[in-house]
Amino acid sequence: MTASPTRRTQADRRARSRAALLEATARGISRVGYGHLVLSEVAAEAGYTRGALYHQFADKDALVLATLEWVRETWYAEVGTVFDEDLAPADAIAELARRHAIYCRRDIAGVMTAIRVELGARDHPIRDALHAQQRELVARVRALVLAGRRDGTIPPGPPAAALAAATLAAIEAAVITLSGRADVDVDVAQRIARGLIAGPTASARRG
Template sequence: MHVRKEKETPGPGASPRRSGHAERSAQSRAALLESAARGLSRHGYGNLVLEQVARSAGYTRGALYHQFKDKQDLTLAALEWVLATWEQEVGVLVEREREPVAALLAMARGHAVFCRRDIARMAMALRLELGGQDHPVGRAVEAAYDSLVTDCRRLVEAGRAAGAIPPGPPADTLALAFVGALEGAVAALAGRAPHDELLAERVAFGVLGLHPDLPHRTKDRA
């Protein structure tokens, strides 16, 4: 869903001083992004205070402005960081599954575990606050959700083609319901591990029109 960026390593000619500065800069950026994601999850975009973000990360406001131009720049970077982290922790679980239903269930379980951290609920908070508005952050959040729904729609279509998901509403409608139900369940079950993972999977089964106690095999093809 999102492109993973390879981490750059200093070349053989890089000086230790320059490498050390780059490492410190990367560490401060990561700390500020995590602090911003936490603040956005708890307080939203409108109530985010940059000085508090910097203080919570252990840095000064000047250090924050050295890395980010303004609140919008910081929020967009935090969103990109959270989405990349989702790909590394949940997206890889989906990609490992060869069967569409198994991939959707892996997404449900993985998303529940991912959202045990408040930073992971940042996108939900931003969408509630800025969704549908002509705002750069709102547009970025909607684009991320559209990408996720598109991936789910493709899995639904593949599952139906294989006979693993029964006929029903259009695939795009079912994908929207899948994402919405999953987000709602995970948000409601915050702090209730390990039941959040089990119930997120059951929600996925229900939306897809499946029963968790029945096997789901692809039909044989001639």
């Protein structure tokens, strides 16, 4: 037995409003941080009332936790598919950088950094959720680094986990710095990714 058209329409409207509110929250955090996030402004930017926001989210923390999950889901759908594609490890990391730059053009480049800076030293469920996502992503990139070292396409160097974390952080910082610069963000992000995983040149090592 299928749902009635009315119920489907209501569910669709709810899903659309939820997605709009979550993306507006991500933009708000990226722009002003967690502490300065104003829910009425989030709702207005998404095109809804504050009451509509509270109809779906109990409070600010529930909204931000849901936003982190939205970022994870959309990021893996638009960027993280690279982990399942048949690419050489170094190419996969560079492609991840390219897709991340494009993903962040919706003005959400700074959302993770803002939460990390504000809540990183506090015992807080939002911090815990962020750390879990970061560990997952570092592990995925670490696996690519190790695969590249096994096949000889990525040279030996720092521990794979450290290199993965540094590469992700450098890509993130570059994309934040170049927010609004669609003419250069992809090129710079890929240069950074390839430069870090390639290691120093022979001349740099000698001298």
